[in-house]
């Protein structure tokens with residue numbers, strides 16, 4: 001096998017004691033360095049069991065698992081686990097320890113000195129977007145759910161492990177927070193290039209996060225192991241198609257990022273601008289609205305001709321709040337933002353929330369059309385309507401082989 | 407003599423007996439804490455093991471104290487040792503039972519998180535499990551302390567130390583001079599001592615609440631008191 005294989009599962013099965021049917025049966029897959037492999041499938045199909053066998057929280061009944069070329073059963077389990085970051089649902093933080101102690105746990109076990117641990121803790125808090133001075137000494141119960149999950153991710157990253165296992169890490173948060181955490185995590189991953197096994201039962205999350213996605217069925221059987229694009233375009237069988245669910249073409253919006261398409265520019269004004277001047281600009285340019293921004297060029301509101309009251313001096317509080325998206329957000333997120341404000345445009349902002357451009361609904365439509373055309377030309381011969389219906393011969397391909405291919 | 411005059415005249419003796427009483431109870435509870443926590447830790451994972459341990463401790467508690475004290479005299483003689491052993495045996499059950507409850511009530515996800523980030527079994531016990539179970543264990547220690555306070559009074563009957571002497575000599579010559587004062591002062595002494603010690607333990611509970619040390623522990627994790635030290639800290643009072 002090539003050296004860029006980080007984790008491989010070779011005919012792995014697990015039967016829990018006292019159970020007739022195995023929870024995981026004969027699973028083989030290879031995971032390459034630096035990719036995010038998402039295990040997705042219905043509840044109880046064995047995702048967690050499969051993942052926990054990698055760090056030996058669960059011992060396989062048969063089969064072989066290697067990590068960076070070494071059979072995991074030949075390694076000391078506690079040492080193995082210190083080399084693998086582990087994030088579980090709701091963070092799994094120790095409630096009686098401060099945020100800093102939680103994060104510093106693995107470095108401490110590895111014998112780092114205190115100064116180095118303290119520095120590392122602050123660095124990680126920064127990395128996951130929590131201000132160290134404010135959060136270092138808090139207890140987990142003094143954090144919101146999303147903040148706890150960030151700390152959970154920071155703890156897993158503490159000793160800079162090459163591999164991370166994440167079991168529904170963003171499971172217990174509201175959709176908005178989840179989207180934010182996902183974007184943030186993708187931004188981190190661009191820098192860190194970890195090898196990640198990510199478990200979820202949310203298919204949209206799988207499409208967004210995964211370099212490759214393994215759709216699992218009963219007993220963790222791999223139904224399809226493919227890139228998100230291929231999975232949406234050509235589900236291997238009826239079950240996978242069902243799992244992808246209705247609206248596969250809408251889900252393709254999850255594949256493209258806001259940053260990958262061109263932006264328009266808006267006319268920026270401060271809130272101190274006079275309504276009369278704005279009205280003049282709108283008349284001359286034919287723009288549908290101007291965007292008010294604060295001193296840091298952070299977008300505030302869209303102001304159209306009908307919002308303007310010539311008798312007032314400023315634009316304070318005038319117009320409708322402008323929805324924003326980050327370049328890392330998906331087109332789907334952008335569409336959501338446009339629909340919620342009903343204004344047909346989302347403002348693209350950088351990490352600090354500053355204006356970078358405007359994404360209009362027409363640009364979005366053009367991107368969608370392009371995507372469909374590329375898809376269609378790639379799958380020439382597959383009728384457009386058969387998005388859900390598998391091309392017959394492909395169903396017969398063994399999932400394991402499919403998984404081996406990059 | 408009035409009650410207060412009696413108190414005045416026997417001040418030194420009464421203080422000494424109170425101190426003896428407190429010492430034997432706290433020593434017994436300290437030993438019982440070590441024994442109870444150790445047995446709890448060793449058995450809580452195994453359903454059969456912890457059932458047997460708790461049943462044995464419960465059975466011991468049903469032996470009438472007179473009988474147990476009496477039975478310990480032939481092999482050990484009169485004096486300090488038989489009551490200490492008897493009190494320790496009685497004190498084990500609440501501590502053992504609460505240790506088992508405290509440890510089994512820990513969220514399995516936390517235990518797994520500890521395992522998942524690479525903590526070995528001993529480290530898990532010392533840094534996660536015992537600290538989280540500690541409030542429940544301490545509640546058991548308080549029950550044991552209250553219970554043995556009363557039983558310790560009976561130790562005087564077999565030559566043991568403590569306020570029991572006041573009660574027994576009072577009851578032995580009921581109707582005699584000062585007999586009522588003696589019985590009263592012994593009984594009240596035990597009650598007041600019990601309340602005072604319980605107050606100290608409650609305070610200890612506040613001071614050792616999990617997470618309380620987080621502020622300093624954040625800078626220096628090693629300075630957090632290890633569970634063993636906290637468990638025996640009660641004897642220092």
Ligand SMILES: Nc1ncnc2c1ncn2[C@@H]1O[C@H](COP(=O)(O)OP(=O)(O)OP(=O)(O)O)[C@@H](O)[C@H]1O
Pocket residue numbers: 016017019023042043044045046047048049050201
């Ligand atoms: N410790 C255990 N003992 C016995 N059976 C178990 C144990 N853990 C899991 N199982 C069973 O194994 C199967 C797979 O469980 P697993 O937790 O891996 O599923 P999952 O895909 O992670 O599900 P979910 O999405 O609900 O988390 C389930 O049928 C479950 O009941």
Ligand SMILES: [Mg+2]
Pocket residue numbers: 047048049167
């Ligand atoms: Mg699971």
